Amino acid sequence: MGIEYTNRKRQTYYLHQGKTASGKPRCFFSRKCPVKPVAKIPPGFEVYENPDALVFLRQIELQVITDAELAIVRSALAKLAATRYWTTDRKGKYITIYTAEDLTDQRLGVLKSLAVPAGDSTRDFIETHLHYTPMFRLTLDDATRRVFLIERWCFRSSVNGWYGLGGGELKPLLRTYVPHLGDDSFFEMM
Numbered sequence: 212m213g214i215e216y217t218n219r220k221r222q223t224y225y226l227h228q229g230k231t232a233s234g235k236p237r238c239f240f241s242r243k244c245p246v247k248p249v250a251k252i253p254p255g256f257e258v259y260e261n262p263d264a265l266v267f268l269r270q271i272e273l274q275v276i277t278d279a280e281l282a283i284v285r286s287a288l289a290k291l292a293a294t295r296y297w298t299t300d301r302k303g304k305y306i307t308i309y310t311a312e313d314l315t316d317q318r319l320g321v322l323k324s325l326a327v328p329a330g331d332s333t334r335d336f337i338e339t340h341l342h343y344t345p346m347f348r349l350t351l352d353d354a355t356r357r358v359f360l361i362e363r364w365c366f367r368s369s370v371n372g373w374y375g376l377g378g379g380e381l382k383p384l385l386r387t388y389v390p391h392l393g394d395d396s397f398f399e400m401m
Contacts, residue, residue: 212248212250213225213226213245213248213249213250214226214248214249214250214251214252214258216240216258216260216266218260218264218265218266219260219264219339220264220339220340221339222242222264223242224240224241224242224266225240225241225242225243225244225245225248226238226239226240226245226248226249226252226268227239227240227241227243227245227249228245228247228249238252238253238256238268239267239268240258240266240267240268252268253268255270255271256268256269256270256271257269257270257271261300262298262300262307262309262343262345263342263343272302272303274301275303275304275351275354276301276304276305276306276351280306280357280381281299281301281306283381283382283385284299284306284308284349284381284385285299287382287385287386287389288308288389288392291385291386291389291390291392292310292389292390292392292393293390293391293392293393293394294310294311294392294393296310296311296312296341296343297309297310297311297343297392298343304350304351304354305348305349305350305351306348306349307345307347307348307349308345308346308347308348308349308389308392309343309344309345309346310343310344310346310392310393311341311342311343311344312341344364345364346363346364346392346397347361347362347363347364347388347389347392348361348362348364348373349361349381349384350362352378357380357381358378358379358380359378359379359380359381359384360375360377360378361375361376361377361378361384361388362374362375362376363376363388363397363400366398374401376388376400388400
């Protein structure tokens, strides 16, 4: 039996082994079932699912952002965000916060015509297929004092990129900025 991983969209990925152009072995995930299953994840690697539910095999990185800091961010999102559809991604010195468009009852009514698998509610089915967009990025600016910078994604065609908002300790930054997620006020922050 080989390594399998099912993502949030309920798609199963299988670990494959191939070769690079120079002939070195390489492992990767694919939705195709392999002819020769790979029985274990290579040492020093881990399964990674990105916010868009794509599955990768990546080298294990030293975590700069602590599990406790990530938990603080997720708790603030659960309590303060004006949207219930959010996710986070921790990579290096960054925590990126993503949101998806809210599913209002009106939108759910329009989408009821979808072929929803038996046993699923329309909302559950749709939630597994949401597309997430980056909204905030927290950057660890001072690892000793645990000071962060916060940026918002700017959607203006002339700017498109991260726009700095401020910096400081994690909890006060989250209390100030997270309530804007899912609200029109997000687009007024400059």
